[in-house]
Amino acid sequence: GESVGLHLPTLSVQEGDNSIINCAYSNSASxxxxxxxxxxxxxxxxxxxxxxxMDKRQGQRVTVLLNKTVKHLSLQIAATQPGDSAVYFCAEMGAMTTxxxxxxxxxxxxxxxVTP
Amino acid sequence: DTAVSQTPKYLVTQMGNDKSIKCEQNLGHDTMYWYKQDSKKFLKIMFSYNNKELIINETVPNRFSPKSPDKAHLNLHINSLELGDSAVYFCASSQVTQGGDTQYFGPGTRLTVL
Structure with missing residues (x-):
């Protein structure tokens, strides 16, 4: 399933499916x-x-994708489990010199x- | 072994009172923060201290006064509490590196002002 952040604040996903959580960030200098x-x-x-x-980074069952052109960030969770039920936040920060x-x-x- | 701890977890008090929330981190980080999370779960930074020195103050009313006795502790004192101060307050800490500034959060203190 997919979400678009503010417009779809709740994402329902079946256990075992992949989740995609989207985030549009505001500051192009982030x-x-x-x-x-x-x-x-x-x-x-x-x-x-x-x-x-970077435009992609992988962790354990999670992948983050960054598209700076359209200021978009996404989090992909593979094989979603009941323990993944939570609120997910994206956060941004400016460069060290700012x-x-x-x-x-x-x-x-x-x-x-996450539904069974 | 809790990395970032806060006390108390819950705080219920009357308008006009003064209260404090304490935060401690055992991660050896140099920087500590206070964030406020409102009823819509929006998280906003309030303060940041680096090695006991205030470095971020995000236009928070001066009824809020952070104090850092040492780099492992950052307390938040609130004077003359108002209804609008009701929220969950999170402490966080980080160690800035070239790779980034990952902030690790405490469990939160839910403040209710009646």
Whole structure:
């Protein structure tokens, strides 16, 4: 399944399917991007990050894709499991030489619900 | 072994009161942060300290005063609490490297102002 962030804040995915969570970021000067997972009652948990000089990075069952041309970031989760149910946030940060370094700007979040 | 810890987890108080939230990290990071998450789950940075020095202050009312006694601790004191201060407050820490500035978050403190 796919989501488009603000317009589809809830993504329902069947267990075992792949999930794609999309994020449109605002600042073309952003240099560093992170995906976080937040389970109910817990703090955001780091999933994967990517620098602006890359367009793809893979982790365990997750892949982040960055398209700087259209300022779009996506998180792909392979073989989605019930434990993947959470709110997912993309976050962006400016380059080290800018005032926005260190200031993570978070997107609105996408609720992922995994159904059996 | 919790990397970033906060106390208390829940805080319920009356308008006008003064309260503090404490944060500790055992990751050896140089930088610590406070974020506020509202009822719509929107997360916004409030403050950042690097080695006990304030480096980010995001136009937060001066009723909010962070204090960093050492680089492993960053506390948040709030004076004259208002209804709008009700939110979940997250502490985070990071160690800036050339690769990035991955921030690790604590479990949050849910503040309810009545």
């Amino acid at each position: 240099d560093y991007f992170i995906w976080y997972k937040q389970e109910s009652g817990k703090g955001p948990q780091f999933i994967i990050d990517i620098r602006s000089n 005032d926005s370094w260190g200031k993570l700007q978070f997107g609105a979040g996408t609720q992922v619900v």
